[in-house]
Amino acid sequence: MTNTDLYLRRVEGIIAHHGHAVQYVGGDPDTGAPPFAYTVGLHTRPDRDYELAVSGLRAETSQALLNTLSAAFADRDLAPADGLEISGILQGGLAIRLRPVSRPEDLGIIYAIYRTTPPVWQALWPDQRGHFPDDDRCRLPLQAQALL
Template sequence: MTLYDDNTNWAIPEPDLDFLPAPRPRTNEPSAEPEPEIQLLPAHKVRWNFDPEGVKPPFAHTVGLCARPGHPYELAVFGLTGRLAQAVLRCAGEQLVRDGLDPAEGLELDDVVSGYSARLRRAQDTSAFTAARELYGPDVEVWQVLVPDRFGRFPDSSDYSDNRDEQPFV
């Protein structure tokens, strides 16, 4: 199922799992070799937060990606519904792992939003990501996933067409 954002024309793709081995046919005979365990991301949760007053935009962040050896970071996204935020963070995390990438300022990910690129920027203020800070301390590295407007422009562009307050730079 493809998830769509009501305010733009972009969609979140279903994960492309073509690079995974084909499933083995089921038989009643036990296999001599164990089934491979395939897990792109370490076990983690996505915590979605919203302001019941509607003053601040909703945001979501991962908790548990830091458990991946040698890649101590979490991901966050602002201004999306819970399901869209979870899908964006999952797709971004999977592309980083699958392509062997580490987050970098301005890195564009093309497997997150159908037909557009998402962009990473390092969060300067991690105080809102309380669950990640509780687990990994106040210096936890958080990368904000920026999603474009319907024209493919990001909030730092002068001609960005959506409300900039929905994706604040933290």
């Protein structure tokens, strides 16, 4: 059994226990690519046909955000949609905005386990004044949050 097989079994165990796992991918200091994270297994739950992702945050922050966002979708009976803003997730009353991930097949652990790639929705986080990366008034550097 390869290290990859062992890792996938570990992820499958987390999914079996918690309903989904969060896969974190560290950034690349050579290229300046920020880190990102995504859920694995969420799409197998009833009434969910998607996964969630976030970019530019540390591992612990990414995991907490994706877990909280996942719970908010279930608790509020929400369905993801392009531009949907969800409040009550971030401190300070700031909202999260969703956008579809343009190449969900690049999130390889999902495919490695399920041999399919469901839609993936990226949670964009705003700057301190509530402006998102696609807003000219946003004060976040362009490289802070890659659009997946």
